[in-house]
Structures are given as structure tokens and as C-alpha cells.
Amino acid sequence: MHHCLCSPYILLKKITVVEMGHHCCSKQKVKRGLWSPEEDEKLINYITSHGHGCWSSVPKHAGLQRCGKSCRLRWINYLRPDLKRGSFSAQEERIIIDVHRILGNRWAQIAKHLPGRTDNEVKNFWNSCIKKKLIAQGLDPKTHNLFPSHNKHISNNNNNNASKSNNSNNNHTLIHFQQPFTISSQSRSGDMLNTSMEITPPFLTLPPIPPSHSELQVHGNMGSLSNFQYQDSSTTSNAMLMSFRGSKTQEHADFIDNQPPISENAHISSSFSPIGMIDENVNCMWDSGFEALGGHGKKDVEQSNEQERQEQSMIMYEMETSYNNSSSFDMELMEPDLMPCAMLCNSSSMDQLAWD
DNA sequence: AAACTGGGCAACCGCCTTAAT
DNA sequence: TATTAAGGCGGTTGCCCAGTT
Known part of the structure; x- marks a missing residue:
């Protein structure tokens, strides 16, 4: 589910201002929580016209009460123009599984194989969807191997150490x-x-x-x-x-x-x-x-x-x-x-x- | 209709790496 | 070489929504 930039969901969501701020910008009052459309607009306008440069200076120049990290994350995961929207295709799903099998939870590396997708997106998709599918198939999502009990079951059925379904x-x-x-x-x-x-x-x-x-x-x-x-x-x-x-x-x-x-x-x-x-x-x-x-x-x-x-x-x-x-x-x-x-x-x- | 519950996802946290000084 | 700041990344949290009871 992707929230539209103007989604009521965003508007209704509580946005807090933290006095202490993040450790990376402890002297600033920074907003936390979901980004408002106005904040998104400020960030987009600034980055499209100036580039992000040093992220820690972006909120100041863009007029945002956010820390640089938050701006960077918001841009990378949501506002970047080259992001692909919508659900993952079957092919993307297969790529994720195949690469994950080799690389493990290296989401950033996996995301590089999926143009328009972010590591966060891939990670969420894995945790919410693929993981369960693998488990349902009797596969350990960490190793992609069969769970021992399932393996035994297959072995009994096939009299071999290799099998197919x-x-x-x-x-x-x-x-x-x-x-x-x-x-x-x-x-x-x-x-x-x-x-x-x-x-x-x-x-x-x-x-x-x-x-x-x-x-x-x-x-x-x-x-x-x-x-x-x-x-x-x-x-x-x-x-x-x-x-x-x-x-x-x-x-x-x-x-x-x-x-x-x-x-x-x-x-x-x-x-x-x-x-x-x-x-x-x-x-x-x-x-x-x-x-x-x-x-x-x-x-x-x-x-x-x-x-x-x-x-x-x-x-x-x-x-x-x-x-x-x-x-x-x-x-x-x-x-x-x-x-x-x-x-x-x-x-x-x-x-x-x-x-x- | 209200309460409950789980799923999905955006955002944050904290650690690690890298670059600058 | 040591220190520090910034960036990058994976893990986790918290919130809203939709479905169920």
C-alpha cells in the first residue's frame, strides 16, 4: 500500500515535534513522523533545483524542521522521481528471492537489481509477503533450505535426497x-x-x-x-x-x-x-x-x-x-x-x- | 456498531563505514 | 594517525487500515 502524497492518512497522522531531536541534529527542533504534503513539496522543490548536496544542510535551506537523515530517507524512499510505484511483479519477486538466497538480508544490494525499488521497499515486501510464502512452502527464509521436518517428509516421499514438486x-x-x-x-x-x-x-x-x-x-x-x-x-x-x-x-x-x-x-x-x-x-x-x-x-x-x-x-x-x-x-x-x-x-x- | 486483530508500510534507531580534517 | 561528521544500511517500531468477531 502506498499512501498518496495527499492522502488523508497523512493529514490525519499525528506529527510530533521533538525538542531533543536526533543525535545527528541535536541542536535543532525536528519534526518526526509522517511527512506532510507541504514538507514534501518543500523538499522536492529544493532538491530539484539545487540537488541535495550535503544532506545535513538540506532541511535548513529547504525550510524544513527535519533532520538531514530524515530528509534523505524521505527523498530516497518516497520522493525520488525515478521510483516505481505499485506492487511487485512476479518477476521482481523472483529476483528478490534469487538474490536474497545468495546475499541474505542485504536489502540495498538486492534493491540494486530492481530499478525503481528501494531497499526499504524490498525489505518490507520480503518481511510481509515473500517470507511467508517461503515458510508456507516449507522453506527456511533465511537459508532457503527446507525445514528439517519438511525435508524429511520429502525424502520419504521420494527416496532420494533430491526431489521436485x-x-x-x-x-x-x-x-x-x-x-x-x-x-x-x-x-x-x-x-x-x-x-x-x-x-x-x-x-x-x-x-x-x-x-x-x-x-x-x-x-x-x-x-x-x-x-x-x-x-x-x-x-x-x-x-x-x-x-x-x-x-x-x-x-x-x-x-x-x-x-x-x-x-x-x-x-x-x-x-x-x-x-x-x-x-x-x-x-x-x-x-x-x-x-x-x-x-x-x-x-x-x-x-x-x-x-x-x-x-x-x-x-x-x-x-x-x-x-x-x-x-x-x-x-x-x-x-x-x-x-x-x-x-x-x-x-x-x-x-x-x-x-x- | 464497536472492539479486536493482523497486515502493510513509512519512518526512526543505532551501528558501521567512509571521507574530511 | 586520530578524531569527527556525514552517509549508508539493516533492524525495528508505531501507526493506520481492513477484515473479523
Whole structure:
């Protein structure tokens, strides 16, 4: 729920003036509570004509009895012109979950993947909505893993440590792919980066987007990780397929984008140590270059410069299975596009944030 | 109709980091 | 190098609204 700037809700809300003020502006009398339309107008007028500059001086220059922090927060979370309004889309929801899975409660980082959304908004949405959905699915919202009791239940049903739920008759596409694996990054030239991460699937924790918007298909039998495929055909250009072919002797994880192969160097290794290519500008985290599935647009020659940049940013990932339940890695080393969400969201937003 | 309750969300608090001196 | 102020961020609070009793 977003309150309109002229909402009676704001007008009726009690606004207090605090004598002591905040610790950051203790010598001022500052208003607290919700902002009035008049205050908003003052702040907007000042910032649009002068920029915020030093926030601590904004209230004085703008004629506001607020502390600088409060002004900054009000601008960032509510008044900024580039803010997106309205409820979160299913795709935004998926991005939040995917990034949260990797970054945890780093709302500001998560919000960077959602243009027009603020960290506060994402945080509130998580706490009020997504968290409950995950819990309802039997997933721990902190770890995104199954709660032990739920895990046991699934295990009993499937006789395996991996399972899926793909009942087309309900709205829960929930892939429980329990074996964690470690990702370490490697530059294309072969130089190893000190980047590694361990991911405990499932990647997918959301109900499928309604068919009108997207289709999420799960194929195969997850038993022993064999022949599992995940296909996201939400858009014509983003469709991809991940295939886990598992056996005790030879296991694969194929990540196939419907984009044309970016590099012939891409390959999949055995022993469940698949190596995929990461392309920050392709809407897919993994581009194995194995085979294209379905239609896709061809690379335009005029994009050669762009492609060169893409090539430079490609990182080879090696994944290997691990059987402990820890899931830690150095978040600071994780580039936004190296996250699962990159599979699902528009490249435009990801591009901007790619190498921040 | 009134009271109660939970959800949603804007705003605040306090800690940490960074930049300036 | 130490100190201080400002900015940034995650956690939490408090208020209003809508639904329920």
C-alpha cells in the first residue's frame, strides 16, 4: 500500500515535534513522523533545483524542521522521481528471492537489481509477503533450505535426497534440489579469481508465474539428480534450460540458454563440475554453448564492440558438489550478474549494475 | 456498531563505514 | 594517525487500515 502524497492518512497522522531531536541534529527542533504534503513539496522543490548536496544542510535551506537523515530517507524512499510505484511483479519477486538466497538480508544490494525499488521497499515486501510464502512452502527464509521436518517428509516421499514438486494442478512449482555445490569463478584467460561460493539449491522456490506471463516447466525425474531439466520460457529470448544428468559415476549440469553460443570455449565438465559461461549481457547466467533450444535472435555484427565487452566479462564457473550444509561465500566478490537472478531478469537493469 | 486483530508500510534507531580534517 | 561528521544500511517500531468477531 502506498499512501498518496495527499492522502488523508497523512493529514490525519499525528506529527510530533521533538525538542531533543536526533543525535545527528541535536541542536535543532525536528519534526518526526509522517511527512506532510507541504514538507514534501518543500523538499522536492529544493532538491530539484539545487540537488541535495550535503544532506545535513538540506532541511535548513529547504525550510524544513527535519533532520538531514530524515530528509534523505524521505527523498530516497518516497520522493525520488525515478521510483516505481505499485506492487511487485512476479518477476521482481523472483529476483528478490534469487538474490536474497545468495546475499541474505542485504536489502540495498538486492534493491540494486530492481530499478525503481528501494531497499526499504524490498525489505518490507520480503518481511510481509515473500517470507511467508517461503515458510508456507516449507522453506527456511533465511537459508532457503527446507525445514528439517519438511525435508524429511520429502525424502520419504521420494527416496532420494533430491526431489521436485511439479504438480500442474497446483500452483507450486518447487524444486528441492538438496545437494549444495560450490562455484568458483575463473577468468576467461584461465586466471583463477578468488571467488567461490557454495550454493544449496533449490534455485526455484516460487510458484510459477501464470502462463499468461510465463511458463515454468520442469521435466524429468529428479531421482538421483538424473535427467532433471528446468526450462524457463517466460520470454521468447530468455528461455533457457538447465539439465542435471546425474549418476554416481558421471554427473552433469548443463545450463543452456537459447541464445546462440557465445563462445566455443564453453563446456561442461564431468563429475558434476559443470563449467558454464557467464555473460553479463545475456539474460542467462549459464551459457554452455552446447545447444540452442528453441528460437533465438542472432548476434548482430554491429554489436561487435558490445560483444567484446561481453567476452571480457565472461567468467567460467566451476561447480562441484559438496555434501555439507554450509552455504557461505564472500559476498563482496559476487558480481550481480553471477547470480541466479541473472537468469530471470532483464539484461537492461542488470547491465547497469553488472560491474558496480 | 464497536472492539479486536493482523497486515502493510513509512519512518526512526543505532551501528558501521567512509571521507574530511 | 586520530578524531569527527556525514552517509549508508539493516533492524525495528508505531501507526493506520481492513477484515473479523
